[in-house]
Structure formats: structure tokens, C-alpha cells
Amino acid sequence: MTHRTTSQTGITPTDAAFPDVPEADIAEVRATIIDWFATAERPLPWRDPETTAWAVLVSEIMSQQTPVARVEPRWRAWMAKWPTPADLAAAPTAEVLHSWDRLGYPRRALRLQEAARVIAEERDNRVPETAAELETLPGIGSYTAAAVASFAHGQRTTVLDTNVRRVLIRVFAGRDRPSTSPSRRETQWAEQFVPAVDHVRWNAGVMEFGALVCTARSPKCDDCPLAEVCAWNRSGRPTSATKPKTQKWAGTDRQLRGAIMDVLKARHEETLDEAADDRHDGVPFDLLTAPTAALDEDMVESLGTATSAKLRRMRDLSANAERIARLAGDLVSDGLAARHGDRLSLPR
């Protein structure tokens, strides 16, 4: 017998991992979440009706893998400095990275500026409105594209971040946490929960609910308005297998790059100071007096895909890069250099 259960549309096949859900349950959860959101919503500045689409986009990029509470002050300063895509597009990359400071994943700052340049130069400084168009921009994947299309443009999209995935998996599938990354099947499954109307408030509300109530670590099930409907709660909140261990920090490429960034950002500040004083005559060229343009290249080189092999290449090919590598090595000498001699080869 081959009869598989199908959803009411007859289009989406289902399995035990992503089961069919009665329409009555979906309706109840939608209403509960939207009502809860109306009373519990955090007053995040990018939710202000006056906020531009570009400002929403910036908030989403900054929020990738970064707690919203940490993003908020940084977003305010960033938007005050570069209010439009054209403003960011015209900024020196060194200044962009310096302003990004320690938000983490500095490659996001580079992609954001690349996206700003595309929008400014090819799209008349206007943020695309559809998720498909947004996803063609650098640094914008499926989540960010859906979020910007929904929150900035009111489009009906399926916003599937870590919060939404956790809520849906618990409430409708009875498991404690989603897989590492969403499958195509999961995305299709999640689409059915997005209502035809109020989809923006659903998207924002279910995300907020995951951030404030249905949290990963200590979910507030005792005070949860979905406790009676939630499949996970009803089945006793079983826990699944442990996730793979998180990557080490000490002694890795990431730590070295962080040290390099610290050096370069400090030198960048000194460069700006000296430029203001107009007294860098006769000072030999080194990292302390390198012009901003040179720092641009070096800072970019030290980011993202710069592997330890690449750093070795930098040291060999560029006198300036050699100084950077040496400075970075000095900075972490107690850790990396001590364990690996004078090489910048690092453990994985």
C-alpha cells in the first residue's frame, strides 16, 4: 500500500519529522502568538514604522548570529553615520570595519558594503522588495531575504530563523530543537503556518516568541500561552541527541585574525589622529603611519577567507603584511607563537 498522507493542498508530502497539522491547531497558535506579540513586543528601533528598508536590512545583517540586545546600540550609531546605501557605499572600507568593531563576523561588514554599492549603483539606492531579488545581494541568504521582504516591504514570506524554527518544531512536531540548518522540506512545511493576512505580525511575533518565551536554554513553559497546544510540552519535553561540540577559540585562525583586527583598528585610529595633526612628515612608513588606503587592503586581506596559509603568503610577499603578521604573532605569543614556533601555522 502506497498511500502517503498529504497535506490539504495535496502538494506537500509529509513525514514523521514534519507532520501534518490540523487547521484548527494552526489557527489557534496563530491567534495566540499574534495576541501575545501585541502585549510583549520589545520596542526595537528598526520596528518603528518610519524606519527605512535599508535600516531594516542593516539590522538583519547585524543580527545574524548576534543577540539583538547587543546589536541595538551599534545599529543606532551605524545608521546615524551611514543613513542610506549610498552613504555606506562611499565610505572607506577601513572605516566600515573600524565601526563594525567587535560585533563579530567582520565579513558581514564587507558584504554589507558590497550590497550597499550594488543597491546604490544598480538599483537607484532602493532596497529590492522581493525575497528572490534580495537573496542575490552579497551576505543576504534565505532568512535575511525573507525577513527584509516581510518587515520592510510587507511581503508574505516564510521567515525561518533559529527562533521560528525552534517554536514550530516544538509546538507542531514535538521535538526540542531543530536540526543544524533548515532543509527544503522544513521550509516547505513551515510555509503553511504563515497566514494570508497578518503575516508580518506572525513572522515578527513567532520570532519574538522564540526569543523571549520558547528559548533554547530555559524555555518558560510554566508561563507559556501555548502550553496546552504544544506537542513538545504535551509529550513531556523530551530532549534529543547532543549537538557537536563548538569550535575552540584559543589557538585558532579566528583568534589570530581577531588579534590582527585589533592591531589594524588601533593603527587606523592613530592614522586618523596623525592626519588631523598633519605632522606625519619624516615618519618612516610602517604600520604606525600607514595611510588608510593601505590599511584597507591589509584589513580586508586579514578577514574572511584568510587562512593560515594565506597569512604565510602575506608574510612572504609583503613587507607591510610581514609587520602585521609579526605584530599579530607578538600579540598572541603566549598562545599561538609559543606553541608553533615562528610559524603562523595554526591548528584546526
Place this chain on the structure above:
DNA sequence: AAATCGGGGGT
């Protein structure tokens, strides 16, 4: 599918 990419704060 698995690796890689930062940094900080909560537990």
C-alpha cells in the same frame, strides 16, 4: 552534509 566564520554573555 560538513566546515568555516567572531565575539560576548548567560548558565
Place this chain on the structure above:
DNA sequence: ACCCCAGATTT
């Protein structure tokens, strides 16, 4: 110490 955070991109 370990886990998690409004993920994206490369291998």
C-alpha cells in the same frame, strides 16, 4: 567550560 545568538558561504 559550554552553549547560544533574527545565518551565509564555501568545501
